[in-house]
Amino acid sequence: MRPEPFGALLYHFGTRKLSFLKNRTIVAVVESLAEHPDVGSALAAAGVDPGQEAPYLHALGVLVDSNMLIAHTVLEEVR
């Protein structure tokens, strides 16, 4: 992930796909995901009001679908 004035660029070296994060808040959310137990608390920590979550959840969903975001806590959850 590369920060840019408008947000950030993301590049997946496996799929060669380029993605864009269109504001600084979603960048902060993505950067902090690993520090939170779930997406809700990451959004809250970035100052996203509960009523404003929809576009952020959509953006995160797109990143998951394109393998830009992968769960690295799956093993812990299974345990």
Place this chain on the structure above:
Amino acid sequence: MTSGLIAQFERGLDAPICLTWELTYACNLACVHCLSSSGRRDPRELSTAQCKSIIDELERMQVFYVNIGGGEPTVRPDFWELVDYATAHHVGVKFSTNGVRITPEIAARLAASDYVDVQISIDGATADVNDSVRGDGSFAMAVRALENLAAAGYSNPKISVVVTRHNVEQLDEFKALADRYGATLRITRLRPSGRGADVWDDLHPTAAQQVTLYDWLVAHGEGVLTGDSFFHLSGLGEPGALAGLNMCGAGRVVCLIDPVGDVYACPFAIHDRFLAGNVVAENGSGTRFSDVWKHSALFTELREPQSAGACGSCGHYDSCRGGCMAAKFFTGLPLDGPDPECVQGYGAPALAAERDTPRPRVDHSRTVMLTLSRPPAKAPSKPCNESPV
């Protein structure tokens, strides 16, 4: 892609999204439309150490990948060393080649890497159409490279095609050729840059062919790569119908580093008018690409709002943005007017008028132009006038 993001891109990014890096002007071929007028190696070519210093900078700037070309980049003795150095430093590599060095051994090596993309240049779906532009034997050489890659298990090479008046009717055949080798087709616009200026009048697609091309591109969508090179055709249909950013990225999201380290606004703009600076530091050690990208006067100018000029009153300006800067410049048209291939035909009167077409200072064309299949009648004065290989 939202227009808000395009507006951001037009103001320039902290680092290029993708960067074209011509590693050498040396080439075993002498294609009539060569963008970089390649042939002979430049004696001032960047050293291996300087190239590695640039890669270090690209890593620090988080440039995701470089498009390496030339010339024929694989004829540089340190080519594979530089490819390995780049991928080890998190800079992905896509390189364009005519296939000359894609032997079974090299193909096996490429198949073992996850971060190297290969683009084989072919400008005709048949040998006769291809070889008339790229030289005798060049089609067979490219196909042999594709066969070697397939046999080695290299997945998804690219076949890179420059669309001309003579191959535009072969688009389906190109797609079939790509499918046969498990390749992705990439088609790009013929630019009047380098030696392309000499043949553009005869080779650029006709107005009717542009419509055929546009319809074919829309029908094939994201399955065919274009390097975002056909945004001048956007006005032929609905906004967004053509896949890609559809904007001029010169000096904003792309640029070119040439073999001697000169940085130009885009791969189609090798001319002093579009020269931003040189990467070699003034004390001779190290490189300063990042400084050129961020602070050069030319790139700062290109990131300012651009005037629509004569195109301001056209309803299609929001789609095509006046077309390609390099295409206008090298055909002698004003930069703030229509593209020479404007789909509304607004470029035609200027093309028909008396024009002064600028020539680049940089020309590495060989003095003895040869084809691969016919040896010279007499020996050239210097071997490199014939071939750098």
